[in-house]
Structure formats: C-alpha cells, structure tokens
Amino acid sequence: MKVLFLSEWYPHRYDAMAGLFVQKHAMAVAGQGVDVCVLYLHHDTRIRHAERTDITHDGIREITVYYPNRYLSALRNGWRYVRTPWGCPDICQLNVITKNALLPLWLKLKHKTPYIIVEHWSGYQSDNGQYAHSSWLHRRLAQTAAKHASQVLTVSDQLTASMLACGLQNPHYEHINNVVDDFFFEPSAISRTHSDKKSLLHVSCFDESAKNVCGLLRAVRAVADRRTDFTLTIVGVGIDYEQVRAYADSLNFPKDILRWTGELQPPQVAEEFDKADAFVLFSNYETAGVVLCESVACGKPIISTPVGIAPLIVNDKTGILVPIGDEQALAQAVNTMLDTYGDYDSHIIRTYAEQYRFSSVGQRLIDFYQHALCTTSS
Numbered sequence: 001m002k003v004l005f006l007s008e009w010y011p012h013r014y015d016a017m018a019g020l021f022v023q024k025h026a027m028a029v030a031g032q033g034v035d036v037c038v039l040y041l042h043h044d045t046r047i048r049h050a051e052r053t054d055i056t057h058d059g060i061r062e063i064t065v066y067y068p069n070r071y072l073s074a075l076r077n078g079w080r081y082v083r084t085p086w087g088c089p090d091i092c093q094l095n096v097i098t099k100n101a102l103l104p105l106w107l108k109l110k111h112k113t114p115y116i117i118v119e120h121w122s123g124y125q126s127d128n129g130q131y132a133h134s135s136w137l138h139r140r141l142a143q144t145a146a147k148h149a150s151q152v153l154t155v156s157d158q159l160t161a162s163m164l165a166c167g168l169q170n171p172h173y174e175h176i177n178n179v180v181d182d183f184f185f186e187p188s189a190i191s192r193t194h195s196d197k198k199s200l201l202h203v204s205c206f207d208e209s210a211k212n213v214c215g216l217l218r219a220v221r222a223v224a225d226r227r228t229d230f231t232l233t234i235v236g237v238g239i240d241y242e243q244v245r246a247y248a249d250s251l252n253f254p255k256d257i258l259r260w261t262g263e264l265q266p267p268q269v270a271e272e273f274d275k276a277d278a279f280v281l282f283s284n285y286e287t288a289g290v291v292l293c294e295s296v297a298c299g300k301p302i303i304s305t306p307v308g309i310a311p312l313i314v315n316d317k318t319g320i321l322v323p324i325g326d327e328q329a330l331a332q333a334v335n336t337m338l339d340t341y342g343d344y345d346s347h348i349i350r351t352y353a354e355q356y357r358f359s360s361v362g363q364r365l366i367d368f369y370q371h372a373l374c375t376t377s378s
Helices: 020-030 071-086 099-111 136-148 157-165 213-224 241-250 266-275 290-297 327-343 346-351 358-377
Strands: 002-007 035-043 051-057 060-067 091-095 115-119 151-154 173-175 198-203 230-235 258-262 278-281 302-304 319-321
Touching: 002 020, 002 099, 020 035, 020 060, 020 091, 020 358, 035 071, 051 071, 060 071, 071 099, 091 099, 091 358, 099 115, 099 136, 115 358, 151 157, 151 358, 157 173, 198 213, 198 266, 198 327, 213 230, 213 241, 213 327, 230 266, 266 290, 278 290, 278 327, 290 302, 290 346, 302 327, 319 327
Parallel strands: 002 035, 002 091, 035 060, 091 115, 115 151, 151 173, 198 230, 198 278, 230 258, 278 302, 302 319
Antiparallel strands: 051 060
16 A cells, blocks of 8 residues: 655654654554655745755655745655655645645546545644634635545544544544654663752643643642642743743743743653653643653643644543643642652553554554545545
8 A cells, every 4th residue: 555645744854743643643654564654745935945855764765845935846846756666656645734735636537546544733723723714715714624524534523523623524434543752661771860859851843822831830830839849850942931931930930830841852751751640731731642641641630731643542531631721729739749649550552552552543643544445446
C-alpha cells in the first residue's frame, strides 16, 4: 500500500518541532510496513527560487518544497516530482485542511484515489475562532474537502463537534490518537534526587489565550500562601513566554517554588515527567493535549481542565478535573494532589497510554485506509 501524506505543518529546516505529531503518524504507519511518502510545501520569503529536499528516514520519504511565491506552481511541481518514479498513491492522508486539499481532491476526481483527513487545528473551536474569521474561499474549500473525504479523523471529540458546528459535514467522523514516543513509556535511567519537596510539572507552548499559564500561576500562588513543601517546574517557550515570566515575578512567589527550564528536547521532557509527582494543565482549550498522553505514559497523575482528550483519560484513577478558568478549584485540586499523589497507581495510569504507542496508532490508521479503499472499490 502506498500512502501520500500532505500537511500544513511538518518539521522543516527552520523548525524541527513544527508538525512533529504529523511526522509521528507517518512513522507509525511506515512502521507497519506501509510505503509512505510525505509532500510538504513551505512558503519561504527568504529565497528567490523554489528549492526542494528529498530525504528518507524511519521508513518515510519526505519531500519538502520551499517556495517564495506561486503556491499552485509549487504544488504542481512537487506532485510531478513525487509521482516520478513513485507513481500514484493508493490513498492520501490530508493533515489539516488548507489549500493542500486541492491535490487529494484532484486525485480523487481524476484517478478515484480516496483520501482521509486527519485534523489537528484548534481554529474550528469557538474559543479560538480563526476558522469563522477566515476567508469565504478557505471555508468553502474546507467544507468541500470534508464532504468528499472517505473519513474525517480528529484528535478529540471536542474537535469533531467544533468542525460539525462549522459546517464541515461528513457521515464518517472518527477519533485518532496522537503518538507518544517510546521513551515516555520507559522509566528514566537518571536517578531521582531525594527531596522533601513534592514536584508538580507543567509543559507549555506559552500561547496564553489557550494555555492560561497566568491563571495556573495565580492558583499555585494561592497554594503557596498555605504551604511551601512543593515546587512547580515549567517547561517550554513560546510567544507569550516573556510576558508570563514577568507576571510570575510580580506575584512574588516564595523562594524555590518555581523552576523554569526553557525549551527542552522530547527525551529531556520525559526526564522531567519522570522526576515529577504530578502534572497540571489549566488550558482554556486544546485540540488534543499531547502532554496529557505523555503524562499517563509516564504513570503520573494529572490535574486538568476538561479540554481535548482530558475527559477521556482523567478520572478518579488518573487524576482530577477542574472547570475551565476556575482558579479556586485548581488551587484546591493542587493542594489535594500534593497530599494524595502517592495514592495513585502508576501501573494503572500507564494502561491508559497503550493506545498512544506507535504500533497502536499505526494499525488504527491502516484500518481506516483499508476501509476507505474497500468502500471506494465496492
């Protein structure tokens, strides 16, 4: 089986982390013996003429076209390069609906090649609102792409509801998980340093409108008025990082409560999870929340708002759910977790993570491909 991936986001020469979750889906499928080719177009105003890279790793052939202008020309040339000598795919996977949908729509019209959509974009959600404010042409293309897809896969039920509310109709919406790297499932080789302080962890991309890190800080500051037997480690960087750091300074936390690591590579993030006693997320919205998957893979209890996949995996065996924006409830949950994290069974928590392994996600995607191919041929 030959599968062509097209994606709005994908790791590239300027950002190795962009669209990493799409690359992991491709790796998961390739790991099941499928012939996977990725075509990714990156708008690049730093160059004068289109440039192309073609590399293969982890069983995936990745073709990236960097182009300064004329998107359609870049798409056409990229497709010609893919099909010679690879040929036509058996099925396409469109990751995030943008103008990239033009190629799978054309392949379906000309060659009856089916395609599925895997959607990650938070823009459909009302708290974000980007889809509602996008151009009429973009909305029309998205609705057309969704209508003619064999299946639309989303990373959370909330995202499915948001897409349907935006008019992206398809009778076959299904759920697909993100992939968690294998090293999150394995205890770190680094020995934990003994400390009398309990350890909370938060991992963020510092997009304040979504992540609400300032709300988290206010709640934790309220807890610190009662007790100082804990630390909160905050991992990551992002567009609002400096603003959040400055706000944290203004709250005058007691000494050694907050620890900031900055950006870390995924194996280093896994080490931080391994050192933590619990994970906390106070987001206003998430499409999925990969950090939640990583937390259960590490066997750590969770405090979270009911965003993304949290309602599916956070229960009395795995953690505590708090209402979105309710800082008093979060402070109470943090205080409770600091006293009870040892009551959670890490082995039970890890069972919720098996569905996020490469093999599980890869096989599920292949099942969707086979269903689409059987439906098309019948």
